[in-house]
Amino acid sequence: APAPGNTGAALLQPTGTQGSPTSPFGQRYHPILRSWRLHNGIDIGNRGGVPIVAAESGVVTTVARSTSAGLYVKIDHGTVAGTPRVGTGYLHMDSAVVGRGQQVNRGQVIGYVGSTGLSTKPHLHFITYESGKPVNPEKYLGPLGSLHA
Numbered sequence: 001a002p003a004p005g006n007t008g009a010a011l012l013q014p015t016g017t018q019g020s021p022t023s024p025f026g027q028r029y030h031p032i033l034r035s036w037r038l039h040n041g042i043d044i045g046n047r048g049g050v051p052i053v054a055a056e057s058g059v060v061t062t063v064a065r066s067t068s069a070g071l072y073v074k075i076d077h078g079t080v081a082g083t084p085r086v087g088t089g090y091l092h093m094d095s096a097v098v099g100r101g102q103q104v105n106r107g108q109v110i111g112y113v114g115s116t117g118l119s120t121k122p123h124l125h126f127i128t129y130e131s132g133k134p135v136n137p138e139k140y141l142g143p144l145g146s147l148h149a
Contacts (some may be wrong), residue, residue: 009140009141009142010056010080010081010140010141011055011056011080011088011128011137011140011141012053012054012055012056012106012107013044013055013141013144014044014052014053014054014055014088014090014124014126015044015046015050015051015052015053015113015124016051016053018046018047018050019044019045019046019047019050019113019123019124020044020045021042021043021044021045021144022043022044022045022123023039023042023043024039024042024136024138024144025039025040025041025042025134025135025136025137025138026038026039026136027039030118031120032118032120033118038134040127040134041089041091041125041126041127041128041134041137042125042126042136042137042138042144043123043124043125043126044123044124044126045121045122045123046113046122046123046124047113047122048094048112048113048114048115048122049094049112049113049114049122050112050113050122051109051111051112051113052090052093052109052110052111052112052113052124053106053107053108053109053110054075054088054104054105054106054107054108054110055075055077055088055106055126055128055140056075056077056080056086056088056106057077057103057104057105057106058075058076058077058078058087058088058103058104059075059076059101059102059103059104060073060074060075060098060099060100060101060102060104060110061074061075061076061087061100062074062100063096063098063099063100065116065117066117067117067118068117068118069089069091069092069116069117069118069125070091070092070093070114070115070116070117070118070119071091071092071093071094071095071096071111071114071116071117072089072090072091072092072093072117073089073090073093073096073098073110073111074087074088074089074090075087075088075089075090075104075110080140081140083130084131085129085130085131085132086128086129086130086140087128087129087132088126088127088128088129089125089126089127089128089129090110090111090124090125090126090127091117091124091125091126091127092113092114092115092116092117092119092122092123092124092125093111093112093113093114093116093124094111094112094113094114094115094116094122095111095112095114096110096111097109097110097111097112098110098111128140
């Protein structure tokens with residue numbers, strides 16, 4: 001299995017070797033909303049203020065806030081590992097240091113871990129999209145052992 005932040009994976013783990021994936025993609029009982037729903041990404045537990053990097057080069061399409069996602073950033077990466085229209089989302093951020101329309105490079109800091117929106121503690125909720133539809137990030141990151149222990 002690739003190590004966190006492994007440069008051989010199609011996408012970088014956005015917090016590198018800091019933090020540990022704690023909640024996988026798939027159906028789960030939401031701890032705040034208290035109902036079963038699709039967890040459309042993975043949670044990477046961390047300390048507030050840890051840098052978040054772009055998982056791949058691309059263009060920032062969104063920097064916004066919502067009640068559930070808190071402060072979030074979305075990046076369009078184009079084709080990744082032969083799959084067209086791949087994007088990523090980074091939720092619950094404390095702060096963002098990029099703007100809409102900005103070109104970013106793989107590994108470039110885009111913001112910092114926080115606990116904004118519907119969040120019980122500082123973490124990054126990381127989403128991968130194919131043509132706008134969320135897919136399991138492990139397809140691009142490789143298997144994350146801490147999610148399957």
